[in-house]
Amino acid sequence: MKKVLVAFDIAHFSPGAMEFIAGLNRLETLSLTGVFLPQVEYSALWSKSAGAFSGPLFVPLAEEEEAAQAHAHIHQFESFCQEHHIRYSVNKDFFDFTLNDFKEETKFADLLVIGSELFYKGANFSTLNDYLQDVLSQSACPVILVPERFEFPKTNILAYDGSEASIYAIKQFAYLFPGLCERKTLVVYVDEDADVSMPAEKKLKDLVCRHYDQCAYLTLHLDARKYLGTWISEQQGGILVSGAFGRSAVSRLFKPSFVQDLITEHQLPIFIAHR
Numbered sequence: 597m598k599k600v601l602v603a604f605d606i607a608h609f610s611p612g613a614m615e616f617i618a619g620l621n622r623l624e625t626l627s628l629t630g631v632f633l634p635q636v637e638y639s640a641l642w643s644k645s646a647g648a649f650s651g652p653l654f655v656p657l658a659e660e661e662e663a664a665q666a667h668a669h670i671h672q673f674e675s676f677c678q679e680h681h682i683r684y685s686v687n688k689d690f691f692d693f694t695l696n697d698f699k700e701e702t703k704f705a706d707l708l709v710i711g712s713e714l715f716y717k718g719a720n721f722s723t724l725n726d727y728l729q730d731v732l733s734q735s736a737c738p739v740i741l742v743p744e745r746f747e748f749p750k751t752n753i754l755a756y757d758g759s760e761a762s763i764y765a766i767k768q769f770a771y772l773f774p775g776l777c778e779r780k781t782l783v784v785y786v787d788e789d790a791d792v793s794m795p796a797e798k799k800l801k802d803l804v805c806r807h808y809d810q811c812a813y814l815t816l817h818l819d820a821r822k823y824l825g826t827w828i829s830e831q832q833g834g835i836l837v838s839g840a841f842g843r844s845a846v847s848r849l850f851k852p853s854f855v856q857d858l859i860t861e862h863q864l865p866i867f868i869a870h871r
Contacts, residue, residue, distance in 0.1 A: 597624075597626060597627050598624070598626045599705045599706050600620070600626050600629070600705065600706060600707045601629050601630075601707070602614070602617060602630055603710050604630070604673075604711070604715070605634075605715060606662060606669065608715065609672050609673070610711020612744035612746060613710060613711035613742045615748075616709060616742045616746070616865060617682065617709055618676075618682065620773075621682050624774075625683070626683070628682050628683065629686070629701070629705070630673045631698065631701060634666075670688070674686065702734075702737045706737060707738055707740065707772060708740070709740045709742060710739065710741055710742070711743075712728065712741035715731075738768050738869040741865065741866045741868070742865050743865070746864060746865055747832060749776055749833060750832075751780045751781070752769070752835055753834045754766050754781060754782065755784060755836060755838050755839065756783050756785050756800065757795075758794075761870065762838075763803070764839065764870070764871060765867070765870075766803070766804065767807075769869070770807035776835070777809060779809075781808040781810055781812070782811075782831075783814065784816065785813075785815045785816070786816045786817075787815070787816075788817060788818065793815065794813065801813065835867055837869075838867065838869075
């Protein structure tokens with residue numbers, strides 16, 4: 597039985613994230629922990645400096661209205677879990693929660709699920725908000741980002757660029773979701789150069805076929821930043837499997853701006869794994 601975390605900020609409960617978790621629970625019974633993060637001090641954005649994560653990054657719930665909202669969302673979470681027969685617990689230490697506390701939670705979990713469309717919605721960023729980006733880079737377990745409207749995965753889209761990061765994500769997804777690996781899987785490699793082929797293709801196929809039942813391999817010769825998002829959006833019922841999400845690079849295939857666009861456009865669920 598896998599331990600799954602789902603994270604909400606107190607102002608936004610994500611039905612999309614919960615529906616995705618219910619789908620996973622139908623495939624394999626899981627144990628779910630709901631984490632409710634307190635209000636962020638918006639006047640002090642999370643610093644990107646090395647020492648940024650040593651102190652409190654959230655402010656306590658001081659207003660009765662905020663506390664009532666948090667408890668209402670906890671009740672909604674508990675009711676959903678009971679209705680869908682999901683084993684659950686709730687972390688209610690949201691009065692003095694910090695990012696270090698949150699990272700510690702992810703260290704002892706198999707998976708983190710976040711409703712990407714609503715997580716600290718209203719932070720007024722034109723791109724992927726800093727709070728979500730830092731949670732992604734600091735998480736000690738794989739993450740699935742879920743839009744509010746989606747089709748539960750029928751196809752796995754494995755992003756491959758020959759890097760260790762992309763291969764690591766492919767393996768982590770297989771270890772976590774053997775039920776999804778029984779479904780159609782498409783391994784995608786992108787390079788603008790028409791003369792370039794998929795790196796280490798034989799070794800890749802030897803690995804993938806050990807874990808995924810219905811495999812196909814596709815090399816796209818196009819500009820990923822211009823056209824790949826459109827191509828992915830046309831893959832109905834897909835989940836994108838992507839490599840490391842760091843502060844400076846995701847992978848050579850999926851540039852940071854491209855991945856951020858996919859997340860903010862809420863096209864499909866995205867699985868992100870890094871060491």
